[in-house]
Amino acid sequence: KAGVTQTPRYLIKTRGQQVTLSCSPISGHRSVSWYQQTPGQGLQFLFEYFSETQRNKGNFPGRFSGRQFSNSRSEMNVSTLELGDSALYLCASSLVGLSSGANVLTFGAGSRLTVL
Amino acid sequence: GENVEQHPSTLSVQEGDSAVIKCTYSDSASNYFPWYKQELGKRPQLIIDIRSNVGEKKDQRIAVTLNKTAKHFSLHITETQPEDSAVYFCAASIRFDGGSQGNLIFGKGTKLSVKP
Numbered sequence: 001k002a003g004v005t006q007t008p009r010y011l012i013k014t015r016g017q018q019v020t021l022s023c024s025p026i027s028g029h030r031s032v033s034w035y036q037q038t039p040g041q042g043l044q045f046l047f048e049y050f051s052e053t054q055r056n057k058g059n060f061p062g063r064f065s066g067r068q069f070s071n072s073r074s075e076m077n078v079s080t081l082e083l084g085d086s087a088l089y090l091c092a093s094s095l096v097g098l099s100s101g102a103n104v105l106t107f108g109a110g111s112r113l114t115v116l
Numbered sequence: 117g118e119n120v121e122q123h124p125s126t127l128s129v130q131e132g133d134s135a136v137i138k139c140t141y142s143d144s145a146s147n148y149f150p151w152y153k154q155e156l157g158k159r160p161q162l163i164i165d166i167r168s169n170v171g172e173k174k175d176q177r178i179a180v181t182l183n184k185t186a187k188h189f190s191l192h193i194t195e196t197q198p199e200d201s202a203v204y205f206c207a208a209s210i211r212f213d214g215g216s217q218g219n220l221i222f223g224k225g226t227k228l229s230v231k232p
Contacts, residue, residue: 033219042122042224043160043205056210056219090159103148103209105220107159 002027004093004108012114018079021111025072025093031055032074033105034066037088046089049074050096078113086115118143118210122223130231135193137226139206142187148209149182149189150220155202163204164191196230203227 005024013019025032034046045058049068066076072093078085089112092105119142129135141149150165166173166180166189173180177196182189189208193200207220 035222040224043207043222045219045221048219103220104150104162104165107152107161109159 004091004106006089006091006108006111008111009109010112010114012116013081014116015081015083017081018077019081019113020075020077021089021091021113023074023076023091023093023108025074025091026095026106029093029095029106030072031094031096032068032072033092033094034074034076035090035092036060037090037110038086043090046076081115083115086113088112118146118208118221120206120208120221120223122206122226124226125224126227126229128229128231129196131196131198133196135196135200135228135230137191137204137206137228138188139190139208139223140186140188141208141221143208143210143221144187146187146208146210148220149180150207151178151180151191152205152207152222153202154205154225160205193228196228198230198232201228201230 007022031050033048035043037043047057048055052068063079068074088110090107090110092107094105122139147168151163152160153163154160164178164180166182177194179192203225205225206223
């Protein structure tokens with residue numbers, strides 16, 4: 001069973017540019033969550049998508065957006081990049097439901113973004 | 117908003133000693149508490165989790181305890197080994213409107229170093 005796949009793994013952008021990151025969840029998983037990881041700040045929740053709908057959103061500016069496709073693949077976009085956006089962006093998928101297996105997140109390897 | 121606090125931020129122990137990491141959460145509706153281990157350069161991996169209807173769970177050398185009244189939960193690692201060196205994150209689930217649990221809010225992590 002393939003794991004969570006994120007592309008690209010590494011990318012370098014300059015301030016003002018925009019970036020799109022992709023995440024393919026584990027087959028059968030319908031929920032995709034995105035997290036930003038920076039040294040000292042841990043994993044900060046960006047947003048979560050389920051059935052092509054954003055269900056919840058963290059405290060990030062509107063420059064951060066995302067979407068989910070009918071096959072559960074998700075993309076996140078950051079516009080007008082700032083130096084502080086340099087981070088590891090992790091996505092995680094889960095099999096969402098009311099069963100005991102709900103909420104278990106499986107992470108991808110992440111996309112490391114460097115903004116110069 | 118919902119918050120998870122984790123202590124200590126760094127922990128150094130001798131091989132064979134025990135290590136304890138503590139977390140507190142703010143949302144009384146949280147009902148799922150996982151712990152993730154992230155080795156250097158790798159993705160976070162689930163090592164153990166506990167649900168709110170259980171006070172303690174063990175898996176070989178690791179255990180998690182939960183005090184719902186105090187909103188505390190802790191990770192205990194016994195007989196530590198050098199390969200336990202990593203960053204450990206606790207998390208707590210938060211509830212969407214409609215009652216279903218979904219996303220995880222993470223603590224800022226504990227860097228555990230096990231010295232041979």
